[in-house]
Amino acid sequence: MKKLIVGQSGGPTSVINSSLAGVYYEAKRVGFDKVYGMLNGIEGLLEDKIVDLDKYFKNKDNLELLKRTPSSFLGSCRYKLGSIKDNEKDYKKIFEILDKHKIDSLIYIGGNDSMDTVASLYDYAVANNKSQNFIGVPKTIDNDLPITDHCPGYGSASKYIATTLREIIQDNNVYGSTKPTISVVEIMGRHAGWLTAAASLAKGKDCEGVDAIYLPEYDFDIDEFLARIEKLRETKSSIVIAVSEGLKTKDGKFVCESGVSERKKDAFGHVQLSGCASTLADIVAQKTGLKTRAIEFSTIQRSASHLCSLTDVNEAESLGAAAVEAAHNGKTGVMSIIDGKGNISTYDIHEIANVEKKVPTEWYDNKKKQMKKPFLDYARPLIQGELTPIYKDGLPVHLVRK
Amino acid sequence: MKKLIVGQSGGPTSVINSSLAGVYYEAKRVGFDKVYGMLNGIEGLLEDKIVDLDKYFKNKDNLELLKRTPSSFLGSCRYKLGSIKDNEKDYKKIFEILDKHKIDSLIYIGGNDSMDTVASLYDYAVANNKSQNFIGVPKTIDNDLPITDHCPGYGSASKYIATTLREIIQDNNVYGSTKPTISVVEIMGRHAGWLTAAASLAKGKDCEGVDAIYLPEYDFDIDEFLARIEKLRETKSSIVIAVSEGLKTKDGKFVCESGVSERKKDAFGHVQLSGCASTLADIVAQKTGLKTRAIEFSTIQRSASHLCSLTDVNEAESLGAAAVEAAHNGKTGVMSIIDGKGNISTYDIHEIANVEKKVPTEWYDNKKKQMKKPFLDYARPLIQGELTPIYKDGLPVHLVRK
Numbered sequence: 062m063k064k065l066i067v068g069q070s071g072g073p074t075s076v077i078n079s080s081l082a083g084v085y086y087e088a089k090r091v092g093f094d095k096v097y098g099m100l101n102g103i104e105g106l107l108e109d110k111i112v113d114l115d116k117y118f119k120n121k122d123n124l125e126l127l128k129r130t131p132s133s134f135l136g137s138c139r140y141k142l143g144s145i146k147d148n149e150k151d152y153k154k155i156f157e158i159l160d161k162h163k164i165d166s167l168i169y170i171g172g173n174d175s176m177d178t179v180a181s182l183y184d185y186a187v188a189n190n191k192s193q194n195f196i197g198v199p200k201t202i203d204n205d206l207p208i209t210d211h212c213p214g215y216g217s218a219s220k221y222i223a224t225t226l227r228e229i230i231q232d233n234n235v236y237g238s239t240k241p242t243i244s245v246v247e248i249m250g251r252h253a254g255w256l257t258a259a260a261s262l263a264k265g266k267d268c269e270g271v272d273a274i275y276l277p278e279y280d281f282d283i284d285e286f287l288a289r290i291e292k293l294r295e296t297k298s299s300i301v302i303a304v305s306e307g308l309k310t311k312d313g314k315f316v317c318e319s320g321v322s323e324r325k326k327d328a329f330g331h332v333q334l335s336g337c338a339s340t341l342a343d344i345v346a347q348k349t350g351l352k353t354r355a356i357e358f359s360t361i362q363r364s365a366s367h368l369c370s371l372t373d374v375n376e377a378e379s380l381g382a383a384a385v386e387a388a389h390n391g392k393t394g395v396m397s398i399i400d401g402k403g404n405i406s407t408y409d410i411h412e413i414a415n416v417e418k419k420v421p422t423e424w425y426d427n428k429k430k431q432m433k434k435p436f437l438d439y440a441r442p443l444i445q446g447e448l449t450p451i452y453k454d455g456l457p458v459h460l461v462r463k
Numbered sequence: 464m465k466k467l468i469v470g471q472s473g474g475p476t477s478v479i480n481s482s483l484a485g486v487y488y489e490a491k492r493v494g495f496d497k498v499y500g501m502l503n504g505i506e507g508l509l510e511d512k513i514v515d516l517d518k519y520f521k522n523k524d525n526l527e528l529l530k531r532t533p534s535s536f537l538g539s540c541r542y543k544l545g546s547i548k549d550n551e552k553d554y555k556k557i558f559e560i561l562d563k564h565k566i567d568s569l570i571y572i573g574g575n576d577s578m579d580t581v582a583s584l585y586d587y588a589v590a591n592n593k594s595q596n597f598i599g600v601p602k603t604i605d606n607d608l609p610i611t612d613h614c615p616g617y618g619s620a621s622k623y624i625a626t627t628l629r630e631i632i633q634d635n636n637v638y639g640s641t642k643p644t645i646s647v648v649e650i651m652g653r654h655a656g657w658l659t660a661a662a663s664l665a666k667g668k669d670c671e672g673v674d675a676i677y678l679p680e681y682d683f684d685i686d687e688f689l690a691r692i693e694k695l696r697e698t699k700s701s702i703v704i705a706v707s708e709g710l711k712t713k714d715g716k717f718v719c720e721s722g723v724s725e726r727k728k729d730a731f732g733h734v735q736l737s738g739c740a741s742t743l744a745d746i747v748a749q750k751t752g753l754k755t756r757a758i759e760f761s762t763i764q765r766s767a768s769h770l771c772s773l774t775d776v777n778e779a780e781s782l783g784a785a786a787v788e789a790a791h792n793g794k795t796g797v798m799s800i801i802d803g804k805g806n807i808s809t810y811d812i813h814e815i816a817n818v819e820k821k822v823p824t825e826w827y828d829n830k831k832k833q834m835k836k837p838f839l840d841y842a843r844p845l846i847q848g849e850l851t852p853i854y855k856d857g858l859p860v861h862l863v864r865k
Contacts, residue, residue: 452849456665
């Protein structure tokens with residue numbers, strides 16, 4: 062009896078369930094007798110919260126729905142296993158549970174922290190002569206895992222951002238010079254600017270694109286920002302600027318936090334915080350007297366499965382399947398990766414965990430605040446194709462655990 | 464020579480261009496020799512900014528693109544003609560321009576203020592023996608025009624809101640009890656709660672729906688709101704609440720403004736304002752200690768043409784065409800309207816302009832903060848069907864004026 066367990070971890074994406082679909086059907090194909098899912102990742106595993114995935118996926122229609130379902134079907138967690146030395150109890154518990162269920166392979170779909178979990182479990186297994194295989198599957202809209210060319214989730218989030226920005230740019234331009242408007246759009250990615258960079262994809266023959274892109278890899282300078290807007294105003298009545306949620310000033314403070322001397326209190330006397338875009342939009346409004354707007358894509362950008370990239374869906378599925386294949390072949394301590402041509406392989410997880418990949422400086426024009434061609438050449442293939450939702454009564458249908 | 468001019472006014476919608484498409488092809492069909500467009504509505508007309516629409520729409524492929532293009536193709540304005548008595552200069556100017564171009568019919572696609580413009584132009588024409596016809600076409604995501612059963616733009620915005628809320632609810636639930644999350648989602652509609660009410664459409668077999676809906680037609684009570692969340696917390700770890708941007712406390716102040724004794728200053732010393740959802744999310748975070756999130760759909764909800772309702776598109780087109788038909792038959796001072804069965808006719812514009820239709824009290828359960836069945840029966844048909852975008856290189860293509 063070969064048995065496998067799979068978990069999902071960290072922030073969801075539009076295609077994390079496509080990786081789960083890939084894991085399931087490949088495990089069935091190569092002959093695993095049982096395919097379990099852990100609920101809420103490693104945190105659920107520690108409590109022995111396990112389901113037999115046949116319950117949900119034996120029906121093939123459900124696998125099609127699964128691929129169109131946003132968020133993590135199995136639930137997620139933000140639980141980070143501590144070091145083996147400091148936290149042996151957790152490790153012992155996990156292996157007890159794996160042994161109890163006779164599970165020989167564990168697959169974990171996640172980002173940086175999750176790959177650290179996979180590496181630690183592998184290390185514990187080696188040190189304690191445990192026979193289980195531990196394989197990671199990359200997943201993050203932040204696209205910040207190293208070694209792999211890109212991460213599933215990033216393409217779909219980019220497609221959502223570029224599509225929505227095209228719509229926002231059309232909308233923003235509607236009053237022309239009769240009512241000039243400046244929109245500041247906030248995009249996820251606290252440390253790496255990959256997703257904010259995807260704003261550059263909006264530009265085309267039918268769209269002038271965003272007027273500037275501010276990545277978190279660079280110090281943010283409010284004077285430069287305001288001067289740029291003053292300059293843009295000379296020729297444009299509609300301005301749209303993309304900013305990373307993680308912008309920091311030179312002193313290392315987040316734009317939305319730094320130097321706050323006095324905080325807004327709401328109607329009920331409580332202190333309020335607001336985001337990077339809303340901070341900047343307010344400043345611009347006060348400086349220019351023009352109408353400004355702050356737009357935050359918030360969690361929608363990672364969950365808009367109605368607009369996912371088919372390329373991303375297919376790759377997510379294949380990377381899930383590749384992890385199973387690796388486990389089936391006795392590999393362990395690796396993550397499945399993809400190169401720029403779509404070739405899939407595996408790589409030592411220790412080289413991946415806890416390393417954050419930033420946007421290459423040579424792909425960004427820090428003077429013009431725009432992405433350069435190599436970035437566009439890199440990102441454009443990732444947003445190709447659509448996976449049409451299955452609509453019922455006017456709305457996309459999802460698969461949910463019951 | 465029969466000549467017609469059409470304009471678009473007020474906030475854009477996903478289908479305001481479908482009405483424009485309907486106006487254009489129907490005008491051609493019934494034999495108007497010229498179909499002009501005014502740029503930026505009545506404000507552009509006052510400056511004689513006029514284009515011959517053959518330039519853009521003779522190519523039928525462009526009409527298909529037009530229907531898939533968000534925002535107002537001709538540009539919009541927020542210009543309100545004053546009373547005839549106080550502002551005769553504007554009226555004289557407009558009729559001079561109409562006479563100069565020998566335009567006999569003016570069609571204006573817009574919401575409440577725009578219908579006031581149509582009514583005033585009609586009144587001026589009657590008082591001054593002018594022969595032109597003036598017809599309105601309803602358009603507003605707010606759905607607050609009277610007489611007509613519903614307004615083009617509302618169905619698509621509702622479809623966007625319900626679809627996105629389904630995704631947000633999935634996302635919000637991802638950590639389960641490992642990390643309880645409360646999201647407050649802000650929806651447009653300052654005075655009428657139609658669009659916020661559409662949040663109720665998210666609920667289905669595969670989605671538990673939003674936990675509460677707060678309409679602007681009712682006084683907002685922060686104690687009731689917090690007590691509701693405390694109650695929900697007893698059984699739920701994921702809570703999603705829909706609020707109108709226009710919520711006011713009993714003393715008539717907007718939630719985001721009222722009682723602000725001290726305002727947040729940002730990093731650069733400027734005062735900041737924030738929205739209703741962000742105000743409420745902050746209060747909940749401070750009261751509960753839980754993770755909260757404010758999500759604003761912002762302009763995306765009115766411009767997400769990639770997700771428009773086919774029913775809405777078709778009706779918008781038909782209502783545009785019906786206005787032309789009315790003008791062709793010599794009618795004036797009317798707006799095209801639609802009933803609940805899809806029957807289209809016209810109605811005296813004076814009964815429509817400046818009247819705001821609210822959500823019927825009997826359609827809302829103010830105790831449970833949920834919409835009742837009659838609302839669902841009313842709104843569900845409006846979100847049916849999809850108009851698939853035309854994708855190129857991974858992104859929807861739009862038609863833009865050059």
